[in-house]
Every structure is written in structure tokens, then in C-alpha cells.
Amino acid sequence: MNSFDYTRHILSLNPDDLEILVSKWAKCQTHKYYSVIRPAGSGDRGCDVIGFYSANKFEGDWDNYQCKQYKNTLPTASGMHELGKLLYYAFLSEFTVPKNYYFVAPKGVNRNLRTWILNPTKLKSELLEQWSNFCEATIIKGKKIPLSEELRTFISNYDFSNVSIIDIDHMINDLHFRTILVDLYGGELPKAPNGKVPLEINKSELIYVSKVLDVYSEYDQKKYDRPEDIVGHDDFEDDFIDQRERFYSTEAFRAFYRDNTVEGVLEDFETEIFQGIKPILRLKYSDSFEKMCTVLGEAGKLQPSGKLAIHGKIGVKQGYCHHFANENRLNWRKK
Template sequence: MVGFCSDQRHDGDWDNYQCKQYRGKLGTADGLLAVAKVLYWASQGEFTNPRSFIFVAPKGLNSNLLKLINKPASFRSELISKWDGSCAKKIVDNLTIPLAGEVLDAINNFEFSKITYVDVDEILDDSASKPLLFELFGTDPGDYPRGTVPVDVQEHEMVYMNALLGAYNERELGSFTCHQDVFDHSEHGDDLRVHRSRYYEAEGFQKFYRDNTSPETIAEFRRGIRFGIYDTLKAVAKDELARVHATMSQAANLQPSGPLAQYAYIPVKQGLCHHLINDGEITWKGSK
């Protein structure tokens, strides 16, 4: 597996991930041959020497190969001394590759300190593996980090915050010119702060599980919330603020299904209503 570092691809820096499914630990001979093949083809101009060479070995490496990786000069010496027996006839079918000329130059020019490895524990701990583990094995992604509410209202909050401002203004006959006016109100100030907390709780929930499960999982969860509050949104209410409060109560009582159900805490379900407002999927305006 190749990791290109730029649009120059093999003409620029690149990382080589040596990934094979071995029945046991990766042995010294296999490790030497893997490095030899890459350096040989680099010497033939197929690509530059890799910036790094990473063995991906789910069952680990044998002790001797580990020692060589930890002693780069010894790794180079071992590759050179074992070339004829372990590499020369195994790089290209029906061809013996002598250790000379550009092949030897490629070995001498390569920084063997760039050879490393990852084992199965590192693979499983890597956050990038979480979505795949979830998809293949249904691995529990764990609880999400709680959302943090910034002091100032952010640009991405404006849609749902303006919708709430409209609801408060309808109740108070246009008393508020901005969000701060609501924050300063003796009755509605705390209410608006709670709505922001709900929004950011749902924000943290969605970001975490979008990264650690799949976009489809989050989409299905949102769909469940939207259908769960649909009738409440359509019901007659005395004003928009009454509809907001009724919807928050309904959202709190929803029992979502699916893999994220155990982490669907009340603020998450309520906060998702504001995200649905933000995305234009629902509105607080309705029958009166």
C-alpha cells in the first residue's frame, strides 16, 4: 500500500506500507525480501526511494527482525550479507539480481532508520480504523465527548438562533432586537442558554459518530428524531415558543433504535431539533 505525500506521487515523497496477512509473526527473511523488492525497483527508476517503510503486521514481527528495525545500520548490513541467499532470486521471476551498481547504491542511499512497524494494537487504537471496525464487526464506538458551548454565538448557529429569536419575539410582541436582548431577559435568558447547550451537545454527538461510525448511521438517527417530532410540530400551538417547548418535551421522550441508542441522551435528542432547523428540515412555524 502506498501513501503519496503530494501530487507528484512516485516522483515525490511517498510512504510504503507493507501489508500482508501472515499466519504467524513476520520473519526476518520475509522482511528483508520486502525491503529488497522496493529498493530494487527504486534503483530501476520505477519510483524514488520511499520516505518511510512501514511493516503492517497484525501478528507482529519476530524478535530478530525487531532487533534489526531498532538497529538501522545492522538492518543494512544484514540485507547486504543475506542478499544472495534471501533476495537475489526472489525479486524477479527467473532472474538473479546481483548486488551491484544502482541496486547497491539504492541500498546505501536509503535511510534504514525510516523502517518501522505497526502491530494489531496500534491498528485497533487508530481512530481512522473505527468506522471500518464498526461496519465489519459492529464494534461499539464508545461514548462521545461532551460539547462545549462558546461564549459568543457562532456564525453556524445563526439559523436556529434566529428561529428562536422569532419565537421569543412572537411571545413578547417584538421586544427583542438581537440574541443578547433575549439572554438579558429574566425569563427567557436561561431558556435560550439551555437551547444552545442542547445544540452543542448534539453537535459533539454528530461529529464523533460521523467520524467513528458512518454518515449513514447519523443520517438514520436524525431521520428517527425528525419523524418522532413530526406530529408535535404539526399540532396546534398558541405560538411558536409553545411549539418549541412541546417539541423539546417530545424529543426528550423519544426512544431511538440502532447502534447509537445507548448514547442518545436527552440533550442530544433535543439539540438535534435545532440542527434540523439549521438544515431547513423543520420549522417552528405551524398551525395555531
């Protein structure tokens, strides 16, 4: 099997492994979820993978991922049973209704169920009208759950537009899913976007900017307190533009791979960069400008290992020096 044929890998997963994959995917979405759990085993109340938006867990917003690995498309009866089961237990106040309900079905859902999901009003009406077929005798073994007026009202108030499908195409093309697939099966991570340098100095830049200006001040024996002070300087005006470009190249790189790699990948890359420049930082230099230029030059030559090596271009590796300076992990000039 081609190690990068993600479609074949996903379609060959057993149901438990599909849930594990989806759980890892949800955990990668740190910009979205506060925490993720997988209540494995029986009695999951229709919740295979749960993404909580806050520490309030079920008392706040949450998403449900109902994972279905079938030989063929997800049958209508199975899908409606799972949806009805979750809404029934929400009706019993075991949890609130989810913000989003996802059917994760690599082979998709059958045409009938897909049509209903794409028409939320129809999905609601079919669940209510066919409750006796889909849910009444299937939610709890040996017990019937009739559609009481209270339960009907509760289900009617749910927003069925929140129900959607995640199929194989979605999984293959989603950046967060690709992160997990690359980690498990190999391949290359997507490329990070280029950094965009704002015209104005951002508050997040102030520390490294002050350190660069201090380097210039020492070199010229003239105090440069603000970037405006070097406008028109033969050397430093262009050099300062380069330094900011490096900083924002790394800023974009870090932001992208913080959200699109599994835990440890970005951290390991950054550790190798820092370890690579430490010996160069310890050398003696005639002044701090020479030190900064030398260290930046050597940083660009580093060849770190791992999945990010191919994407860590020269400017990104050099920009890390300014991020380390911004985090007070290094200084160009001795005080």
C-alpha cells in the same frame, strides 16, 4: 467463539480477509485519506493496501500497508524482502516512496526484525548489506536484481523511520479499527466526547441562533437581533445557554462518529431523528416558542435503532433539531 473476542477473530482471518479488513479500516480514516485501494492479486509491487492523501495519488503522499498473516511472527527475511521489493519498484519510478510504510502483522514481527525497525539506521544498513540474501533473487522470479550504485543511493535516501509495525494490540485499541470490528462482529462503539461550548458565537451557529432569537422575539413581541439582547432576561438567557449546549453536544457526537463509524451508521441515526420529529413539527401551536419546546421535548424521547442508540443521549437528540435548523431543514417560525 465469543462474538466480541476481537483478538480471536483477527488472528483467524486468512491473508485476503486481513487485507480486506485493513482496507475497510483505512477507508474509515476519512480525515486522513482521499481514497484507498487494494490492488489484490499478484504483481502488487509490495503494496497490499494503499491510502492516498490526495487526488494526486502516487504523485502525492501515500501510505502503504503490507499485510502479513502468519502462524507465527513475521520472519525477518519476509519483511525485508517486502520492503526491498517496494523500494525497488519505487526506484523504477512506478510510484513514489510512501510517506509511511506499515507492516500489519497481527502476531507481530520477530525480535530481530522488530529491533531493526525500531532502529531505522540499522534497518537501512541491514537491507543494503544483506540485499543479496533478502532481495536479489526474490523480487522477480527467475531474475536477479543486483544492488547497483544507483539503487543503493536511492534506498539510502529513503527515511526508514517511516517504517512501523501494526500488531494485534494496535488493531484492538485503535478507534477506527474498533469501528470495523464492531460492524463485523458486534459489540459497542466507543463513547463520543462531551461537547464544549465556546464563549463566543461561532459562524457555524449563526443560522440556528438567529432562528432561536426569532422565536424569542415573537414570544415577547420585541426584537432580539443578537444574543446580547437577551442578557438578563428571566427566561430566555438560561434557555439560550441550554440551546447552545444541545447544539454542541450534537456537534461533538457527529464529528466523533463521522470518523469512527462505517458508512451509513451515522446517516441512518440522523434520518431516524429527523423522521421522528417531522409529525411533531406539523402540529399547530400557539406560537413558535411552544413549537420549539415541544419538538425538543419529543426529540429527547425518541428511541432510534442501531449502534448509536445507546450513545444518543437526550441532549444529543435535542441538539439535532438545532442542526437541522442550521441546515435549513426546519424552521420554528412561519415567515
